[in-house]
Amino acid sequence: METKYRCNCPFTSALDVLGDKWMLVIIKQMLLENKETFKDFTESDEAIATNILSSKLKQLEEYGLVTKSKLPNNKKSIYYHLTDKALDLTPVILELGIWSDKHLREAHPTIVDDDGMQLLRTDKAEFGRVIEGKYREKLAAIMAISH
C-alpha cells in the first residue's frame, strides 16, 4: 500500500488515511468496545465482512495505528491493539459522537443514549480521560503477558 495524498492540506491528508467507511469504526470498536480479535470484530453490530476486515487491519498496521500480538496460552487468537498514534484519534472520535448525539437523532432515532453518551455530552474531557485510561490499563495487562 502506498497512500496517495491528494494535496498538502493537513485536514485532507488525515482523510486520505481515515476517510472511508471502516477505518475509524474499527478504531472506535477497539477503543470503546473492547474488540481485540478477528472474531470480536466480525461479531460486532456493524457486521463488517471478513475480507474487508482483513484488508483494513492490514492497512491500520501499515499506517502504524494497530499492532498485533499473541498470548502465550492461546496460539490461535491474534490480539490487535491501538498504538499511541491511534489513541491520539480519541478527540476526533469523541467529536463525531457529540455531533451525532446533537444532530443525527432526528433522522435516526434509535441511536443509543446511555450513561456513556450522557458523560460525553456533559464532560467530554472526562469521558476522554476515562476511556483512554481504561484502554491503556488493558493494554498494559496484555503487553505484560504477550510475547
Next chain:
Amino acid sequence: METKYRCNCPFTSALDVLGDKWMLVIIKQMLLENKETFKDFTESDEAIATNILSSKLKQLEEYGLVTKSKLPNNKKSIYYHLTDKALDLTPVILELGIWSDKHLREAHPTIVDDDGMQLLRTDKAEFGRVIEGKYREKLAAIMAISH
C-alpha cells in the same frame, strides 16, 4: 438517497453520513478556504471530479449540511453555504488537523505548516472561534443580498 445506518452506535452513525472520501473535505473547503461555487470546488487542490462534486453537493443538501442561494447580480453562479449543523462539525475537522499535524508529517513531509496551523496547534479553541466567526460574517453578508 436514503442512508442506511449500520447500527445504533452514535460514532458509527456519524461515519455513515461523513465517512467517505469527500464529504468532510468539501465542508472543510467551504469553512476554511472560502469555496462557494461549483467552479471554486473544481479548482481546489483536491481536484474533485465534477460528477462526484455534483452528487456530493446533493447529498450534503439532503443531509441538511449545505444550502444553495443565488445572488441577484449573477444568474449563473450558485452559492453553496454551510448550515449550523455543518458548522458544528468544526471541532471534528480541527481535531483531524491536529492529528495530522502531529502524526502525518513523517509520512507526508510537504503538509503545509503556516500561521493557521501554528494557531491550531497552540490554541485550538481560538482557532475555532476565529474561523467560525469569519464564516458567519461572510454568510450574513451573502444572505443579506441573496434571494
Next chain:
DNA sequence: ACTTTTGCTTGCATAATACAAGTAATAACG
C-alpha cells in the same frame, strides 16, 4: 479421531469513485 473455532483467502457481484467528453444556460466581447 472427529468436530468446532479462529483467522483468514478466494471468487464473484455490486457500489463508489475517476476520467473524459458533452450540453444548456448565462455572460462577456467584438
Next chain:
DNA sequence: CGTTATTACTTGTATTATGCAAGCAAAAGT
C-alpha cells in the same frame, strides 16, 4: 447582434472499493 467563454452540470465508461458466500488450514475442544 453574433461569436466565444464561463458555469453548472450530465452522460458514458473504466477502475477501485466494498459486499456476500464459500472454502481452508491451524489450533482447540470433546
